[in-house]
Each structure stands twice: as structure tokens, then as C-alpha cells.
Amino acid sequence: MENNFDKLKAIENERNDLLNKLQKIEEKKAHVSNEVYLKVKGDYETRLRKLDEKIAENKELLMIEMKNAKNELSELLQKQKELKLHIEEIELRYSIGEYSEDKFHEFEKEAKSNLSRVDERIKKLEDRIKWCEGLIGTEQVEETAVIEEVEEVSAAEVEKKGEDFTIDEHILEEKLPDEVKKLDELLVETTTLLEETEKKEELKKEKKEEGISCPKCGYLNPPDSWYCEKCGAEILTIN
Numbered sequence: 154m155e156n157n158f159d160k161l162k163a164i165e166n167e168r169n170d171l172l173n174k175l176q177k178i179e180e181k182k183a184h185v186s187n188e189v190y191l192k193v194k195g196d197y198e199t200r201l202r203k204l205d206e207k208i209a210e211n212k213e214l215l216m217i218e219m220k221n222a223k224n225e226l227s228e229l230l231q232k233q234k235e236l237k238l239h240i241e242e243i244e245l246r247y248s249i250g251e252y253s254e255d256k257f258h259e260f261e262k263e264a265k266s267n268l269s270r271v272d273e274r275i276k277k278l279e280d281r282i283k284w285c286e287g288l289i290g291t292e293q294v295e296e297t298a299v300i301e302e303v304e305e306v307s308a309a310e311v312e313k314k315g316e317d318f319t320i321d322e323h324i325l326e327e328k329l330p331d332e333v334k335k336l337d338e339l340l341v342e343t344t345t346l347l348e349e350t351e352k353k354e355e356l357k358k359e360k361k362e363e364g365i366s367c368p369k370c371g372y373l374n375p376p377d378s379w380y381c382e383k384c385g386a387e388i389l390t391i392n
Contacts, residue, residue: 158218161211165288168204171197208288219285226278229271236268 178194208215243264247257364373365388367381374381378388 157211157214161208161215161288162284164204164207165284168201168208171201171204175201212289215285215289219282219289222278222281222285226275226282229275229278233268233271233275236264236271240264240268 175194175197178190178197182190240261243252243257243260246252247254252260364376365378366373367384367386367388369386370381370384372381372383374383374388380387
């Protein structure tokens with residue numbers, strides 16, 4: 154991949170040279186005939202288009218390189234912040250007498266050396282990103298940034314919907330046992346009521362089969378009696 158970028162770097166240098174020459178041609182326009190001006194300018198513009206075509210063939214590679222460089226840059230900026238805070242901590246601990254002077258200089262030298270390497274790498278990455286953006290074009294870079302932002306937002310929304318769905322399932326799982334419990338209780342109550350009704354019907358039937366008590370004297374008369382056989386009182390039959 155580095156070889157490809159070396160070739161692109163050479164193309165970029167050549168492109169910058171052509172742009173400078175085209176600028177000089179514009180400056181000399183008033184001093185030459187229009188025919189010569191158009192011919193030379195057309196020649197350099199043709200060369201520039203060919204270089205742009207070569208760059209366009211490698212834009213996808215440049216996009217990948219730029220994205221990787223930005224990711225690494227983000228990590229290094231965080232590392233840079235941590236190292237600066239670490240140096241402040243070393244200085245504070247030394248100032249309150251926790252470290253000897255030799256230890257302080259040892260820790261400080263190591264931390265500043267690490268920070269220097271990080272700073273150097275950050276500068277290279279920033280230059281690399283700027284170079285990639287120059288080759289790709291501002292509009293393409295902005296368009297890609299918008300697409301990446303939309304993808305991130307979409308991914309976040311999908312993840313949030315997944316969490317919401319999980320929460321709904323959890324709520325459902327909590328409510329389900331109560332609903333089942335209520336249904337079971339209703340079934341038990343219904344069964345009990347049916348059993349009691351059946352018992353009452355059986356008792357009523359048994360009572361009718363045994364006979365009918367006289368409402369006046371209590372004598373037990375046959376089931377089909379209209380009057381008491383003992384006292385002659387009228388018996389009201391209830392179905």
C-alpha cells in the first residue's frame with residue numbers, strides 16, 4: 154500500500170507543478186499572441202486532466218487511508234492529553250516532596266520523550282489527512298463525512314430500537330405471570346361455583362325424592378301430596 158501512496162505523492166507533486174506553470178502562463182498572457190497562449194495552456198490543461206484521472210482511479214484507496222489516519226489521530230490526541238496530565242502529576246508530586254530530584258528528572262524525561270514522539274506522529278497524520286483531502290477534493294470529503302454521520306446515526310437508532318424492544322419484552326415478562334395467575338383464579342372460582350350448584354341440585358332432588366314436609370305440623374308426606382295426611386293442611390309444592 155505504501156508503494157501506491159508513494160506513486161500518488163509523486164503524482165500530487167507533478168500536479169502542483171502543472172498548476173504553478175498554468176498560473177505563470179496566465180501571468181504571461183498579455184506578452185504573447187493568443188494562439189501561442191491557447192496552445193501552451195491547452196497542453197498543460199491536458200496533462201493536468203490525465204493526472205486527475207490517475208488520482209480518481211485511486212480515490213477509494215485515499216478514502217481508506219484518510220479514514221484510518223483520522224482514527225489513529227483521534228487515539229493519539231487522547232494519548233497526548235493523558236501524557237500532558239501525567240507530566241503535571243509528576244511535577245506536583247515532586248513539588249510536595251514525594252520524588253527525589255533524580256527520580257523527578259527520570260520520570261519527567263521519559264514522559265516528555267513519549268509526548269514528543271506522539272506530537273511528531275500527530276503532525277505527520279495531520280499532514281497525511283490534509284494531503285488526502287487535497288487529492289480527493291473538498292466536496293467528496295464532505296459528502297463522505299455526511300454519509301458516515303448518517304450511518305452512525307442509523308446504527309445508533311437501530312441499537313436504541315433494539316434496547317426499547319428488549320425493555321418491552323421485559324415488561325411483558327413481568328406482567329405475564331399476574332395475568333396467568335388471574336386466569337387460574339378465575340378458572341378455580343368457576344369450577345367451585347359449578348360444583349356448588351350441582352350439589353344444591355342434587356340435595357334438592359334428594360329432598361324431593363324423600364318427601365314433602367308439612368308446613369304446619371312437619372309431617373313428611375309423599376312427594377306428590379297436595380294435603381298433609383296427618384293434619385290436612387295444604388302443602389305448596391315448589392319446583
